[in-house]
Amino acid sequence: MQKVTLIPGDGIGPEVTEAAVKTIEAAGVDIEWDRQKAGIMAEKEQGTPLPREVLDSLRKNSIGLKGPLTTPIGSGFRSVNVALRQKLDLYVNLRPVKTFPGPVGDYEDVDLVVFRENTEGLYAGVEHKVGADAAESIKIITKKASRRIARAAFEYAEKENRDRVSIVHKANIMKLSDGLFLETCQEVADEFPDVGVDDCIVDNLCMQLVQNPEDYDVMVMPNLYGDLVSDLCAGLAGGLGVTPGANLGDEIAVFEAVHGSAPDIAGRGIANPIALMLSGVLMLKHLGEEEAAVRLETAIRELINESEVLTPDLGGEAGTDEIADAVVEKL
Numbered sequence: 001m002q003k004v005t006l007i008p009g010d011g012i013g014p015e016v017t018e019a020a021v022k023t024i025e026a027a028g029v030d031i032e033w034d035r036q037k038a039g040i041m042a043e044k045e046q047g048t049p050l051p052r053e054v055l056d057s058l059r060k061n062s063i064g065l066k067g068p069l070t071t072p073i074g075s076g077f078r079s080v081n082v083a084l085r086q087k088l089d090l091y092v093n094l095r096p097v098k099t100f101p102g103p104v105g106d107y108e109d110v111d112l113v114v115f116r117e118n119t120e121g122l123y124a125g126v127e128h129k130v131g132a133d134a135a136e137s138i139k140i141i142t143k144k145a146s147r148r149i150a151r152a153a154f155e156y157a158e159k160e161n162r163d164r165v166s167i168v169h170k171a172n173i174m175k176l177s178d179g180l181f182l183e184t185c186q187e188v189a190d191e192f193p194d195v196g197v198d199d200c201i202v203d204n205l206c207m208q209l210v211q212n213p214e215d216y217d218v219m220v221m222p223n224l225y226g227d228l229v230s231d232l233c234a235g236l237a238g239g240l241g242v243t244p245g246a247n248l249g250d251e252i253a254v255f256e257a258v259h260g261s262a263p264d265i266a267g268r269g270i271a272n273p274i275a276l277m278l279s280g281v282l283m284l285k286h287l288g289e290e291e292a293a294v295r296l297e298t299a300i301r302e303l304i305n306e307s308e309v310l311t312p313d314l315g316g317e318a319g320t321d322e323i324a325d326a327v328v329e330k331l
Contacts, residue, residue, distance in 0.1 A: 002287055005057040005254075006033040009067030010040045011261030012271035012320075017067040019273035019324035023299075024065075024280045026328040027292040034061060038080055039069040039261075049080045055087060064254040065283055067276060068261040081256075082125070085118045090247035090254060091145060092152045093118040093226060094282075097233040097243055101305045104238035104314055112209075112233050113162070113218045115153035116226020117181075118247060120145050123223045141177040141222065146184035152248070153220035154192040164196035165189065168205055168221035168229065181222055206232055230258070241313050242304070244278035246286070253286050255279040269319040272311040274300060277327065299330035 006021070008014040021033065036054045043049040049069075058064050069080045084090065093116035099107055120140045127137040150167070157165050167185040171178040182199060189197040200208070202225045209216060209229070213236050221229060234243040240259035247254045257276040265271055277300055284293035303309060309326040310316025318326075 001030045001032050002063070003032045003034055003061045004283070005054070005061045005064035006035045007038050007054065007064060007066040007069075008035070009038070009261060010070040011068060011263040011266040013039075013067030013069070013261055015266070015269065015271050015320045016257060016273035016276045017065070019320050020065065020276040020280050022324045023277050023296060023327045023331065024284065024292075026331045027284065027289075027296045028331075029284060029287070029289050029292045038066075038084075050083050050087075055084075058084075058088060058252055058254065062252050063283065063286065064252075065276070065280060066254055066256040068257055068259055070261045070263065082123055084254065085247055086125075088249055088252050088254070089119065090249040090252060091117065091119045091148055092246075092248040093230075094156075094246040094248060095226075095230040095233070095243065095258060096282075097230070097237045099237045100242065100301055104242060104304055107213060107236045110213045110233075110236045112213065112216055112236075113156065114226055114230040114233060115149055115156070115218065115220040116230060117145055117149040117221070117223050118226075119223075121223030123227075139174070139177050141181050143180060143184050146181045146222075147188055150185040150188035150220055151191075153218055154188055154195055157195045157218045158192055162195070162218050164198065164217045166205070166216055166219045167197065167199040168202050168219050168225055169199060170202050170225075172201055178222065185220060202229070205229065209233065209236065234258070239313065240275060241272035241311070242274050242278065244275055244282050246279065246282050253283070255283040255286070269321065270312055271320050272313050273320050273323055274304070274311075295331060296327075299327045302330055303327055 008017040036057050038054045095114040097112045099110040122139045124140045130136050169178040169182045171182045234240050245256050245258040281293045281297045309318045
């Protein structure tokens with residue numbers, strides 16, 4: 001039996017998490033869930049949004065499934081998501097984006113994979129006030145972090161028989177920081193002669209993705225660009241409600257829905273659980289449960305293609321539990 005840390009999260013988190021758990025178990029995998037609280041509820045009960053027990057559980061189990069966590073805007077505690085990635089050295093943020101047959105999204109045949117460096121850049125949290133009327137954030141790019149995210153992207157491309165890795169940067173303006181990232185990624189690319197490589201300036205990439213997403217394959221980029229570009233890619237495939245995500249380190253992996261906690265619809269039973277279910281598919285593949293992963297993904301894709309049972313964000317009228325029950329029935 002595999003033990004997995006389960007973090008339900010905030011807002012709609014508990015609802016979509018229970019739906020995902022139900023479908024993962026129905027896929028036939030024997031999992032013991034180690035439930036842990038983080039986020040707003042943990043802050044209220046324990047005085048910290050990221051209790052030590054959560055980190056201890058993930059270190060012990062080496063794998064976790066996480067619902068969305070709320071990050072206060074402009075004040076309050078720092079992002080728990082960022083803290084988890086930094087404290088556990090989950091340096092890879094992996095976001096595969098693939099269109100579904102059926103009514104979801106305006107594009108066809110999108111098949112993209114974003115590798116986002118997860119531990120530094122502008123999200124390193126090094127910022128301070130400069131007098132009363134200014135603030136300064138420091139962008140940190142290191143050769144070590146750039147090398148390992150690049151290697152993760154090229155190893156993935158080689159393993160999954162992907163054609164090309166695009167290195168995304170803004171080295172025309174930030175010649176030292178983004179220049180170091182670009183240079184280091186190109187050095188790693190030389191170790192993978194069978195994988196194609198090019199580089200793209202991030203603002204031009206965004207335009208090209210909207211116009212011709214089929215021209216891209218695997219993309220690797222610094223932290224902030226990855227946050228923005230991965231959401232853009234999600235929009236091509238129908239939105240964050242159908243986009244899975246994973247945070248990977250050398251020893252620990254945390255799989256998550258990349259959407260927010262949506263407190264405005266929490267408790268109403270209409271939240272879309274598909275993103276977290278698909279994150280569960282990634283988790284099952286990571287665990288070596290390939291057959292169960294394929295069965296679960298196929299059931300989800302069939303459900304969307306039939307377009308009879310969909311949540312309101314996808315144009316339907318079904319609730320969270322109805323989606324879970326429909327996927328379980330297909331399994």
